[in-house]
Every structure is written in C-alpha cells, then in structure tokens.
Amino acid sequence: MNRRHTLLEEQKVDKKLFGTRINKARKDRGLTAEKLAEACNINSTYLRQIEGGKKLPSLPVFATLCRELRVSPNYILPDLVEGTEAEKIQKIFSESDPTPSQIEMLAEMAGVILKER
Numbered sequence: 001m002n003r004r005h006t007l008l009e010e011q012k013v014d015k016k017l018f019g020t021r022i023n024k025a026r027k028d029r030g031l032t033a034e035k036l037a038e039a040c041n042i043n044s045t046y047l048r049q050i051e052g053g054k055k056l057p058s059l060p061v062f063a064t065l066c067r068e069l070r071v072s073p074n075y076i077l078p079d080l081v082e083g084t085e086a087e088k089i090q091k092i093f094s095e096s097d098p099t100p101s102q103i104e105m106l107a108e109m110a111g112v113i114l115k116e117r
Helices: 015-028 033-039 044-051 059-069 085-093 100-115
Strands: none
Touching: 015 044, 015 059, 015 100, 033 044, 033 059
C-alpha cells in the first residue's frame, strides 16, 4: 500500500493533542468549525476530523490554521519544540494550560515589565 504521509505524521505528532489545541484555540477566538474551515478553505468535516485527533493537516493547511487562529505553531505543537525558548515558556504554562487569549495578555504584561527595566 502506497500511503502518503504528511510532514506532521512523519514527525510523530500527537494527533489528539494537536486536535485539542486547534479546538481550544478556535473556541477561544469565538469561531465555529464552519467559519474556521471556510477561512482556511477546507471542508468542515475535515476540520472536525483534525480536531477529533483522527487526521493531521498538510503543512500549508497547518500554516493557514495557525494564521487564522492567530497562534504560533509552538502553541499547537508543544511536544515538538524541545530545547527552545518556546519550550521554556510552555513549561511555565503547563500546569494551567492557558488559552491563546490568556497567552496574549501575559505577553502584553511581560512587555510592560521588560520596558520598565
């Protein structure tokens, strides 16, 4: 059987975590699955399969999802960004698992603190 693998599948991405993060970000942004799918030019059934941990998108669809949800790939793929600044920040949040909006607020607060140095 000649099965095509996406880049994300090759990286052994945790599909369930991936889908959960997409779903959480979508809800945090107040988007329905239909609206997000439309904005990403994909079928809403396909988006539900992604959110349900059944499928992983291609890299272009992944990039579009990140753009439309206004989240970084690091937010969606925390299990793949070991040893980076993003991982250090993620460890801080691991207990509370903040939403993208909460992360934005924290970033703004950190910016204020850093400007006062």
